[in-house]
Amino acid sequence: MTHTPVAAALPVLDMAMLDRDEASAAAFRAELRTATHEVGFFYLVGHGIPDEVTARAFATAEEFFALPTEDKQAVEMRRSPHFRGYTRTGGELTRGRVDWREQIDIGAERDRVDDPDAPAYMRLEGPNPWPAAQPGLRGVFTDWERRCSVVARRLMRSWALALGSPADVFDDTFGDRPSTLIKLVRYPGREERGQGVGAHNDPGVLTLLMIEPGKGGLQVEHDGEWIDAPAVPGAFVVNIGELLEFATDGYLKATMHRVVSPPAGETRLSIPFFFNPALDSTVPRIDLPPELAAQARGVTQDPDNVISGTFGDNLLKARLRAHPDVAALHHADLVARGS
């Protein structure tokens, strides 16, 4: 793969087409299927989230990162067995290499599970550490989660129909306990523009990413090149994760992407929302119509990253790897047995 970005734009899809007549809705679904078969990434406009809501989310994120270090440390992920909270710059790894970004992880707000017989992955459920120094943050991102979940569920139904399945084929996978995750991320500028976040596929189903207006840095792999995917005002960058590739035997494509650090003196904020299955569910394998099955490429085989079975097992493995300090502090029993 070369490392020179090429100027080729990702497709732009307009979700408002779903609200017009059936012909427009069908055209949207066909574009969705093509974009995620061929590229795996697209911009989504017409999603119904007003610009002022997005602006408030970024303003809130900016305020969080501007808090004194002690206030951010008060909600450090190292204190959370559920992998929630603040990670300082340099505290996260992708494929064993340090990512140059600071972030707070906000998951679905639930009670912790105290049943000793529950599967290990139930340790991922629990409350979020909300920053006492910024009481408004909780409401802003509880609202963001609700709005993004509506968009995500509509997209899942559109894919289901576009793949020749009943609209509700994925509904049980998410049920009323999807494993949603919001990250607020800040990439500091660097003299030598290195790894903001290293090249990776998203491990889940679907990601809705909002990038701070005016900022570049995201690059998407396509046909052996890196394509730049700068912020488009008001648009989500949408991509699918490895589980949707798995569900479609590789007909849909989980695509590698990375973020290059901004130049020295600049910063970049982003807010990815990950829409993932309930922890105890398995993702169905879709029965594709023959003309689509003929174009299915099979699932990318990576012996270090085997996708199968229960979602919670996959997620727990990914979290233990990305945050070895949290794993050692709270889950030494799992690390010892190599989960």
Ligand SMILES: O=C(O)CCC(=O)C(=O)O
């Ligand atoms: O910050 C971004 O633009 C992308 C982040 C990302 O790919 C991730 O957190 O999975």
Ligand SMILES: [Fe+2]
């Ligand atoms: Fe990602």
